[in-house]
Every structure is written in C-alpha cells, then in structure tokens.
Amino acid sequence: MASVVVESKPGAKPNLEVFSATLQELATTDRDIVVVTSDSRGSGKLVPFGKKFPEQIVEIGIAEQNLVGVAAGLASAGKKTFAVSPACFLTARALEQIKNDVAYSDNPVKLIGISAGVSYGALGSTHHSLHDFAALRAINNLIVAAPADNFETEEAIRQAAAMTHPIYLRFGKKNMPLLTTDPNNGFRFGKGRVISRGPDLAFIATGETVQPALEAAATLRAEHGIEATVISMHTIKPLDTTLLREVAAETAAIITVEEHSVYGGLGEACASYLLQYGYGKPFRIVGIPDEYTVTGSQNEIFNHYGISGEGLTTTALDLLGK
Amino acid sequence: MTDKELAQRSNHYRQNILKYIVKAGAGHTGGSLSCIDILNVLYNHTLNVSPENFRSPDRDRYIQSKGHCVEALFVVLADKGFFPESDLNTLCRYRSHYIGHPTRKVNGVEQNTGALGHGLPIAAGTALAAKMDKKAYRVFTLMGDGELPEGSNWEAALTAAHYKLDNLCAIIDKNTLQISGPTADVCNTDPIDEKFKSFGWAVTHVDGHDLQALQTTFDRLPFEKGKPSLVIAHTVKGKGISYMENVLSWHHGVPNQEQYALALQELGETVL
Numbered sequence: 001m002a003s004v005v006v007e008s009k010p011g012a013k014p015n016l017e018v019f020s021a022t023l024q025e026l027a028t029t030d031r032d033i034v035v036v037t038s039d040s041r042g043s044g045k046l047v048p049f050g051k052k053f054p055e056q057i058v059e060i061g062i063a064e065q066n067l068v069g070v071a072a073g074l075a076s077a078g079k080k081t082f083a084v085s086p087a088c089f090l091t092a093r094a095l096e097q098i099k100n101d102v103a104y105s106d107n108p109v110k111l112i113g114i115s116a117g118v119s120y121g122a123l124g125s126t127h128h129s130l131h132d133f134a135a136l137r138a139i140n141n142l143i144v145a146a147p148a149d150n151f152e153t154e155e156a157i158r159q160a161a162a163m164t165h166p167i168y169l170r171f172g173k174k175n176m177p178l179l180t181t182d183p184n185n186g187f188r189f190g191k192g193r194v195i196s197r198g199p200d201l202a203f204i205a206t207g208e209t210v211q212p213a214l215e216a217a218a219t220l221r222a223e224h225g226i227e228a229t230v231i232s233m234h235t236i237k238p239l240d241t242t243l244l245r246e247v248a249a250e251t252a253a254i255i256t257v258e259e260h261s262v263y264g265g266l267g268e269a270c271a272s273y274l275l276q277y278g279y280g281k282p283f284r285i286v287g288i289p290d291e292y293t294v295t296g297s298q299n300e301i302f303n304h305y306g307i308s309g310e311g312l313t314t315t316a317l318d319l320l321g322k
Numbered sequence: 323m324t325d326k327e328l329a330q331r332s333n334h335y336r337q338n339i340l341k342y343i344v345k346a347g348a349g350h351t352g353g354s355l356s357c358i359d360i361l362n363v364l365y366n367h368t369l370n371v372s373p374e375n376f377r378s379p380d381r382d383r384y385i386q387s388k389g390h391c392v393e394a395l396f397v398v399l400a401d402k403g404f405f406p407e408s409d410l411n412t413l414c415r416y417r418s419h420y421i422g423h424p425t426r427k428v429n430g431v432e433q434n435t436g437a438l439g440h441g442l443p444i445a446a447g448t449a450l451a452a453k454m455d456k457k458a459y460r461v462f463t464l465m466g467d468g469e470l471p472e473g474s475n476w477e478a479a480l481t482a483a484h485y486k487l488d489n490l491c492a493i494i495d496k497n498t499l500q501i502s503g504p505t506a507d508v509c510n511t512d513p514i515d516e517k518f519k520s521f522g523w524a525v526t527h528v529d530g531h532d533l534q535a536l537q538t539t540f541d542r543l544p545f546e547k548g549k550p551s552l553v554i555a556h557t558v559k560g561k562g563i564s565y566m567e568n569v570l571s572w573h574h575g576v577p578n579q580e581q582y583a584l585a586l587q588e589l590g591e592t593v594l
C-alpha cells in the first residue's frame with residue numbers, strides 16, 4: 001500500500017540537540033543550572049555546554065547510581081540539576097536512587113534519559129529502554145514525559161528548569177519535524193496536545209511515535225476517507241484523563257502508540273483508566289512486544305513492529321473492520 | 323556544653339532510645355546505642371544546625387546513611403527542640419510521621435534514608451553544591467560498617483576525592499556487627515582506612531564512645547586540605563547496656579519490661 005509521508009519541515013533537529021541548546025540558553029542567565037553526566041556529555045550533545053559553562057557541568061564518570069545520588073544532593077542545596085545519562089542505564093541501574101533520593105526525598109532533580117527507547121538500534125537490548133515508563137510510573141512523586149518534537153522539547157526543558165519537584169524526561173536522537181505550527185497549541189505537562197481531530201479513530205501517541213501516527217492519519221484520510229484524531233500524549237504521568245474522556249466520547253476507536261514495551265507504558269495507562277471509566281469501544285496498544293527486539297536501526301525496529309505510517313494504517317483498518 | 327553535661331546528654335539519649343523503642347515495640351536498638359555518642363557530639367558540639375537556622379542555606383548538613391538507627395536521630399532532634407519529645411510516643415504508630423527510618427516529614431531531617439549506600443552520594447552532591455556556591459557549610463554523613471559493600475559508597479568515594487570535597491566528612495560507626503553476624507565474616511571490608519586512603523581520603527580513627535576524643539577529632543576537620551575526611555569510629559553495638567553489648571540479637575531486639583528495668587538501672591540517673 002502506498003503511504004503518505006508527512007514532509008520533514010526544514011530545520012527539524014533531534015530533540016536531544018534542542019535539549020542541549022535550550023539548556024545552554026538557560027545557563028547563560030542562571031548560574032544555578034547544573035548538568036551532571038556519566039561520561040555521557042557526547043551522547044547528550046553537551047560538549048558545547050561543557051565548554052561554555054565548565055563550572056556548571058559535573059562529570060561523575062560511569063557510575064549511574066552515584067550520578068543520581070549526587071544530583072539529589074545538588075538539587076537539595078538549590079541547584080537546578082539535570083542528571084543526564086542514557087535512559088537504559090539511568091532508569092534501571094539507578095532505579096533505587098530515583099525512587100528514594102529523588103522522588104521520596106522530593107529533591108527536584110530533572111532526570112534526562114537520552115537515546116531512549118530503541119534509539120540505539122542495533123546496539124541491542126542492553127542499550128534499549130523499553131521499561132522506563134513502566135518502572136517510573138509506579139514511583140510516587142515523579143512526572144514522566146516524552147516530548148515529541150523540537151517545540152515540546154524546548155518547552156519541557158524550560159518548564160522543568162523552574163520546577164520544584166522531580167521529573168523524568170526522555171529524548172531520542174532522530175530529527176523530529178514540528179507536529180504543528182499552530183501558535184495556540186501550547187505545551188503544559190499533564191496536558192496532551194491535540195494535533196488533528198477526526199471522529200473515526202484516535203491515535204494517542206507519545207515521543208517519537210507521534211510522527212508515524214500523523215503519517216498514518218494522513219494516509220487514512222487520503223486513501224480511505226477515515227478522519228483520525230492524533231494526540232501527542234507527551235506526559236505519561238500524570239495522564240491527561242480529561243482529554244482521554246473527551247477522546248473516548250468523540251471517537252469510534254483508540255490506538256495507543258509508544259516506543260516502549262506494550263506492558264506498563266502509555267497504552268496500559270490509558271486502558272486502565274478507560275476500562276474503569278466504562279469505555280467499551282475498540283482499543284489497541286501498539287508498542288514493542290514482550291521480546292528482545294529484532295536487530296536493526298530504530299527505523300527498522302519501528303517498521304518491524306508496525307510503529308510506522310504503514311503499520312499503523314494497517315492496524316487502524318483492522319481495528320475498524322475495514 | 324561542659325564534658326560533664328555532654329556525658330549526661332549521652333545517658334539521657336540512651337534512656338530515651340530504650341524508652342521509645344519499648345513503647346513502639348520495634349527499633350534498631352544495638353546500632354542506635356553504638357552511634358548515639360557520635361550524634362551527641364555532632365549536634366551539641368560540632369554542627370552549625372538548630373531549629374532556628376534549619377531553613378538557612380548556610381547550615382551544616384547531617385545525613386544519616388544508616389537510616390535504620392533512626393531512634394538515635396529522633397531523640398537528639400527532640401532534645402535540640404526540632405519537635406516536642408512527646409511526638410515520639412507515636413513512633414511507628416498508625417498514621418504517625420515518626421516511622422522506622424528518617425523522613426523529611428520530621429523537622430530536622432535532611433534526607434529520607436533507609437536503603438543503604440545512599441547517604442554518601444547525596445552528601446557528596448550537597449558538599450559539591452557548597453563548593454560551587456562558595457559557601458562555608460559542611461556536610462556530614464553517618465554510615466554503618468555493614469553498609470560498606472554497597473557499591474554506590476565507593477562510587478561516591480571516588481567523586482568526593484575527585485572534586486576535593488574537604489567540606490565533606492563521612493563517619494563510619496564501626497561496631498563490627500551486622501544483622502547476620504560479624505561484619506568481617508559477612509563481607510570483610512578491612513582495612514577500611516587503607517581503602518579510603520587509596521581512594522584519596524584523609525582518614526582518622528577514634529573511640530566512638532569517647533566524647534572528648536570525638537570533639538577534638540571533629541574540631542580538626544578537614545584533616546587535610548583538598549581531601550574528604552573519613553572518621554572511623556570504633557564502637558560497641560548495644561553500648562551502655564551490659565547484656566546488649568556485642569550481642570547480635572540486639573540488632574533489632576526490643577527489651578521486655580524486666581530487661582528494660584534492668585537497662586535503666588544500669589544507666590542510672592541522668593542529671594541534666
């Protein structure tokens with residue numbers, strides 16, 4: 001089947017680069033901005049930050065538990081602390097430090113999981129983070145979010161810098177075109193962004209999977225006359241249940257999409273809420289099944305598991321019985 | 323505070339540790355009694371912290387890594403006026419803020435602890451913030467000898483030396499016992515001094531029950547400019563109560579009424 005690809009807008013950058021650029025801008029006027037890294041300044045695109053603000057970057061070396069513990073101490077003393085490490089290590093190796101030193105002690109660390117999901121592609125399961133939403137959703141006092149595009153990323157970093165409670169953000173490495181240029185479609189944690197509206201179906205996606213959901217929506221409209229709603233549900237926790245109720249009432253079916261295990265992530269969070277709310281329409285969770293992923297680049301892995309314009313189009317037609 | 327007054331404080335604290343553990347029917351008795359003289363000297367001699375300055379960014383910080391010995395911390399904080407001592411009647415009771423580990427819901431507690439190997443990294447981060455802000459406050463953390471095998475301690479030991487955190491002081495309550503047996507048998511960490519020295523720390527030994535020696539030791543901080551300081555405090559688990567001293571079962575044993583009466587008799591009267 002032919003699929004409509006949403007054209008990449010010029011200037012689309014990896015969210016990670018936007019994260020780094022935004023942080024540099026903030027640090028220019030705020031000496032309390034501190035970045036803590038675990039030999040990860042290169043992968044975090046933080047080399048320029050380190051050169052410009054050598055007094056505001058703390059290198060820990062490869063020791064993620066200590067990275068998070070030290071970050072908690074810095075944050076408790078008033079530093080606006082960004083603890084930056086590959087999402088796979090940050091949210092598994094240092095899970096107890098996240099649970100106790102950051103969330104339980106309420107030290108306002110900004111945990112930044114870089115190269116999240118399957119961004120590392122063929123490096124394999126050790127480097128994939130398909131568990132982070134699930135693990136962190138079960139921890140009290142922690143916002144969990146995956147900004148989708150450059151705009152959401154910049155806003156998320158600015159708002160996170162000013163926050164007085166803990167937050168986890170995850171970013172990927174590929175170029176992310178803007179989802180919309182509507183200046184009125186702002187970003188706020190805990191408030192999903194409606195990118196397009198249609199009554200036949202809703203894609204509720206997060207992070208880098210919002211883009212393929214938009215592509216599927218375009219194909220469904222052009223080739224099947226199906227009008228789909230697309231939502232960037234950047235904040236996994238707290239979940240925007242107001243928007244969920246709205247979508248449940250106004251659309252005929254829901255597909256959730258995430259770069260995460262189908263267990264414990266956005267899909268199950270939505271399913272849990274909707275079931276208890278009394279939702280009874282068709283529903284499907286798209287993510288990575290409970291297996292070690294096929295070898296390949298992020299794109300190849302996405303395509304393999306149907307996290308693509310084409311794959312999501314097929315899933316939608318199947319769900320709608322067409 | 324005079325030496326005599328300080329000694330009476332230790333006695334008072336021991337009585338209260340037992341009192342509230344008996345009342346709660348739970349607690350870490352042996353370890354609280356081994357570290358209480360250290361806490362006494364810290365809060366009554368060394369630390370620049372009080373209920374009045376606890377919200378000040380310039381206060382000294384005390385982070386108790388061996389969180390399970392919370393009874394020792396709570397009786398000292400109550401004595402210093404962080405909260406009414408009568409609050410401790412609710413220790414471990416339904417809906418009380420006074421749980422079996424330090425929590426920031428209790429005034430005077432810096433960090434929530436309880437999982438081991440967490441105090442030193444947080445203390446290192448806090449000390450690093452002081453250096454960045456060119457502030458004079460110091461950061462202390464009290465660790466058990468049984469928690470040393472946690473790898474996060476050694477990660478933080480590297481960081482503290484790397485960043486020359488001479489405003490950081492770690493204290494090891496070396497009572498040589500842990501829940502399963504002698505620390506040397508469970509996982510030998512000796513020689514602790516040589517290990518920390520090789521990591522770039524300045525290390526001192528002290529009798530952890532000698533109030534004068536503890537005061538002079540903390541007065542000498544930092545032991546070496548540009549290096550984090552480690553105090554290895556040699557202590558006795560269950561110190562002060564003859565039938566508890568060096569007896570493993572008192573790790574979290576709770577005295578019955580007869581044992582409690584005997585303990586109070588051994589401690590004698592406190593004249594504050």
Ligand SMILES: [Mg+2]
Nearest residue numbers: 467468499500
């Ligand atoms: Mg011990």
